[in-house]
Amino acid sequence: MPDIIEPKVLKGFRDYLPRDETARRGLMEVLERVFRASGYTPIDTPALEYAEILLGKGGGETDKQSYRFRDNGDRDVALRFDLTVPFARFMAAHADELYLPFRRYHMAKVWRGENTQRGRFREFVQCDFDIVGVDSSSADAEILILIADALSALEVGGFTIRLSHRGVFNRFLSSLGAAGSSVAVLRLVDKLDKIGAEEVLRLLEAEIGAGAAAKVLLFVTAKGDFDETLAAMEQMAGGPADDTRRLREIWRDAKAAGIGGSVRLDPSVTRGLDYYTGVVFETNLSALPDIGSVCSGGRYDELASLYTKKKLPGVGAAIGLDRLLAALDELGLSKGAQAYTRVVILNIEEGLEPRLHSLARALRAQGIETEIYPERRKLAQQFAYAERKGVPFALILGKDEAERGVVQMKDLASRESVELPAPGPESALDASAAARFVRERSAG
């Protein structure tokens, strides 16, 4: 007999047991419904790609974090670390086969060899959605509406989508003569929530001088309702322009779609990354502001410029599914379950098993998730199993019931039973009565 191999998983990776996996799939199914309801179509791309595609000419943080290796054909390959880069490559490869504007969603695993402290995992599910091939306020507004629809459907409670616009911010920086430092300033402003205004001011001063730094802080902390904040930003940025008109149109559409109450203009939102060129946004849960944004994104001018000369502007967002799952868990809103089974058919009497299979079939045909306890065991053991698996109802067919042409349907929580007719060894039970029993009590 060989040595036992310890059944461990890699650090930063994890198994999903039924309760966690059903919770995750529940989220994903709700999201799929929402995306499909708004014209978004699923796509998929390989988990493994040429490293050059995923990492470009290399260097940088993602490169260090990536699972990169040589395959058996000595190709330089890597596991995808996000869904954006593969989508860019996908659009460059297939733009001619697709219709534009193209709306897609993609929910799939990505891998990053990150530091596993702070509860970060090295394998996690991303959920991206984008509309590509159009630069319009309607498309921008649509993504915000979709975020709101998704979070409402997920029943996460209140949330705020915090919106800003890179263009307005850049105009403002130019007016300060600080346009050359825009990336550095964006990154610093992005840290406002984490390190606080005082520290950001100190770092900004070192970057662009005390006067400009103070103005930047004033700009990003503008307060008021959407229109007031927009007026203040506009004034500081040098007056109306396409970018502020865009924000007004988005606001108008958001209100028309009934999500005005969940959208706030917040000039401190910058999304540190440098590829956004228009609107940028983050989303916070009212009940858990500290966990950070659960859905972020923005508009970009050129999705796929690394792979094609075709101009593909777009706007999109990504939901951090695992962060959202953790949040729902913390709020007691997670909907994971041990199983979907609603009826377990107990296995008591030798020779009656064929009837159990025909009973199960009849219940399933009524839409009732049903399983058979797969061998004869003591009743106590079968009940204990049902309880551990969280199955709410049991169907009992013993010798006595078989002789009398009935079955017992038992509500395992209340311990109540009803007797239902199930005549003859060949004939099925009145499954609609059994299904009604289950449905009425499941609703209550």
Added chain:
Amino acid sequence: MPDIIEPKVLKGFRDYLPRDETARRGLMEVLERVFRASGYTPIDTPALEYAEILLGKGGGETDKQSYRFRDNGDRDVALRFDLTVPFARFMAAHADELYLPFRRYHMAKVWRGENTQRGRFREFVQCDFDIVGVDSSSADAEILILIADALSALEVGGFTIRLSHRGVFNRFLSSLGAAGSSVAVLRLVDKLDKIGAEEVLRLLEAEIGAGAAAKVLLFVTAKGDFDETLAAMEQMAGGPADDTRRLREIWRDAKAAGIGGSVRLDPSVTRGLDYYTGVVFETNLSALPDIGSVCSGGRYDELASLYTKKKLPGVGAAIGLDRLLAALDELGLSKGAQAYTRVVILNIEEGLEPRLHSLARALRAQGIETEIYPERRKLAQQFAYAERKGVPFALILGKDEAERGVVQMKDLASRESVELPAPGPESALDASAAARFVRERSAG
């Protein structure tokens, strides 16, 4: 400007565009419903594991085909090449947290660096389902019933589950004095469909001699209905035993569940792999017998003996999802689509966009998948988009309609339109009338 990187994927990998991905997701959703209806629960395991876990102490075919490398922490890791080995590791790690018998399904990607000729891919989706912790005829029958339920729900037309039992075969081989060659014989018999009876006989003769070889061929080609074939097998194997009793009970349960017409006893089914110890089965589509088995499996004594001393017998099967997809494509039964959208709201009139967003919201609330063309364009271009995306209906709100307090709902196939009331700039349209229009025509 940097050089353009060619947007290519690795050999043996592929992108899934909307039509293929919606088809694949359609299959997966049907399968999930079927599994859940019978008490099966989803789990997930990491794509990447310690190579030692996945490949054992090494060597062999899977080792050569695996994507194995050293990660940034110098760990010896590999991508999973199936879902069975990770499930074994999972059960060894979590048996105490789970209830037994444990029913799970797992649909996920696996990776094999196989020869890409013959249309094989290096990344594909497996779909496994098992019931572990029980050794009973009811559990065996349940897996067959689940296969039948799954294929019926997938609407693949007729199919046959071909069933046999390793135990009967082994008894028969012992009676020939050929027990020592059982693995070799199993592998040869497994090739019957591929290389033909004559060639198998020749190879068997070399292995176990002419007399025994002829008897093996007679055994595996036994013909007749289930009971007749079973009687013949039983007689050649030396009489009744647990294994033949098991087959009789499975047959009895399968008939009771109404799937008798799809199950055939076929002693030539052996599943060449050597870890099966009880029933084994394969499933062929009547319309496409040549593509081979679309769903195979069997009973094993010890799922997880590499990782635990706990005995975990079980029975399960795997659906080759990509083979099934290819089959459905070939049969013209694939249900892929460019999109789920049923109504596109055309974008014609400057200033009306907020109303389009409120109309879209009202339709979505009625369960109608609705999108807005996201910018103003010529009508011809918007119609062409709807056609390419396969959207069946358009909603039109121009200046004239807005003034008259109506919208046009247009059936894009028949070109018929109806006018529906949509009074006032703030008020929504009568979305239930619009939804009715869509539903009635979608059904017809």
